[in-house]
Amino acid sequence: MLRPVALVLLLLAPLRALAVETLRIAIEDTGGEVKVSGRGLAFGPDSEDASFVPIPSGQAVIRRRGAKLEVNGAPVVDGSVRFRAGAAASSDAGVPGDEPIKAGGAQVRGDVVVRPYRDGLQLINVIPLEDYLAAVLGSEMPVSFPPEALKAQAVAARTYALHKKLEAYSNAFHLGSSVLHQVYGGVNREDPRTLAAVEATRGQVLTYELAPIEAYFHASCGGRTESGHDALQRDLPYLQPVDCPCGKLPASRWKASMSDAEVKSALKHPAQGLRVSGRTPTRRVLSVTLGDGASMGGVELRRRLGYTRLKSLDFEVERTDRGYVFSGRGYGHGAGFCQWGAKALADDGWDYQEILSHYYPGAELQQLY
Numbered sequence: 150m151l152r153p154v155a156l157v158l159l160l161l162a163p164l165r166a167l168a169v170e171t172l173r174i175a176i177e178d179t180g181g182e183v184k185v186s187g188r189g190l191a192f193g194p195d196s197e198d199a200s201f202v203p204i205p206s207g208q209a210v211i212r213r214r215g216a217k218l219e220v221n222g223a224p225v226v227d228g229s230v231r232f233r234a235g236a237a238a239s240s241d242a243g244v245p246g247d248e249p250i251k252a253g254g255a256q257v258r259g260d261v262v263v264r265p266y267r268d269g270l271q272l273i274n275v276i277p278l279e280d281y282l283a284a285v286l287g288s289e290m291p292v293s294f295p296p297e298a299l300k301a302q303a304v305a306a307r308t309y310a311l312h313k314k315l316e317a318y319s320n321a322f323h324l325g326s327s328v329l330h331q332v333y334g335g336v337n338r339e340d341p342r343t344l345a346a347v348e349a350t351r352g353q354v355l356t357y358e359l360a361p362i363e364a365y366f367h368a369s370c371g372g373r374t375e376s377g378h379d380a381l382q383r384d385l386p387y388l389q390p391v392d393c394p395c396g397k398l399p400a401s402r403w404k405a406s407m408s409d410a411e412v413k414s415a416l417k418h419p420a421q422g423l424r425v426s427g428r429t430p431t432r433r434v435l436s437v438t439l440g441d442g443a444s445m446g447g448v449e450l451r452r453r454l455g456y457t458r459l460k461s462l463d464f465e466v467e468r469t470d471r472g473y474v475f476s477g478r479g480y481g482h483g484a485g486f487c488q489w490g491a492k493a494l495a496d497d498g499w500d501y502q503e504i505l506s507h508y509y510p511g512a513e514l515q516q517l518y
């Protein structure tokens with residue numbers, strides 16, 4: 150377990166010197182030339198403590214020349230270059246700018262890094278982790294949920310993002326462009342309830358043996374969460390089955406009917422005779438046996454039949470004339486934090502710390518910054 154601890158120390162070192170933890174999100178890959186513009190545009194090396202040189206025109210054309218870059222025709226010494234808008238007004242070098250910056254086809258807040266990538270260039274958006282959370286929280290949990298549930302979700306999402314960052318620590322970026330739409334297209338970006346939950350838990354993360362935990366979460370477990378091992382092949386001490394009040398909610402039950410033809414085409418296998426052949430200790434389907442005796446894992450079955458149709462692996466299956474009826478409980482893989490359970494617990498007066506220690510037993514809440 151030395152590696153994660155060492156990485157956390159690496160992570161913490163810059164945090165002590167600078168106020169802001171950032172995430173790096175890949176925006177797009179372009180050809181050999183890209184334009185970047187913004188009010189008060191400046192550029193510098195791609196590092197947290199860089200000093201920035203103003204570009205008075207507010208516009209930069211970045212060209213690839215062999216393995217190196219040129220900015221407005223002048224060669225750049227470092228391999229990549231970082232742009233910030235409104236840099237003249239920013240006194241803190243470690244804080245990405247909040248002024249919008251246009252880069253290629255995107256408009257973002259924070260810094261933009263341009264680096265040589267394959268035959269062309271890659272654009273990376275560097276944004277403060279807390280801004281990222283405020284933007285995505287509303288797409289991860291309904292904003293109408295009680296404040297303590299939203300706070301618990303904010304801590305789980307922050308911890309998850311930091312874990313991803315540590316996993317990709319030496320990479321040029323931590324998250325792919327699919328989350329960028331969530332950040333800048335999210336309708337809930339400015340919702341005061343998500344902002345309040347993020348602000349109230351600022352810098353708080355869940356750790357185990359000093360490293361941020363793998364804070365998996367899901368919509369609804371159906372009454373008992375699943376172990377990390379059975380849900381995701383992540384055998385972790387803080388991802389163990391726990392009881393959950395979401396099972397009492399009628400909405401946690403679901404039914405799905407599928408014809409033989411549908412099942413056959415999804416499984417690419419004749420499915421007549423599909424039956425459950427093994428269950429996990431929480432009674433979720435571990436494996437099924439198909440008509441010809443072939444066996445398939447539950448996780449694979451759910452992937453092939455579709456995560457939105459086969460909402461969970463906690464189901465019974467019945468044969469009908471022309472197919473199957475699946476009757477189940479819960480929505481999602483079931484490991485870790487249960488969102489509907491958190492809502493029920495918060496409605497019952499639990500605070501976010503109590504909710505988190507229920508779903509991640511043994512994990513510690515730490516103020517990281």
Ligand SMILES: [Zn+2]
Pocket residue numbers: 369370371372373374393394395396487488489490
């Ligand atoms: Zn639950």
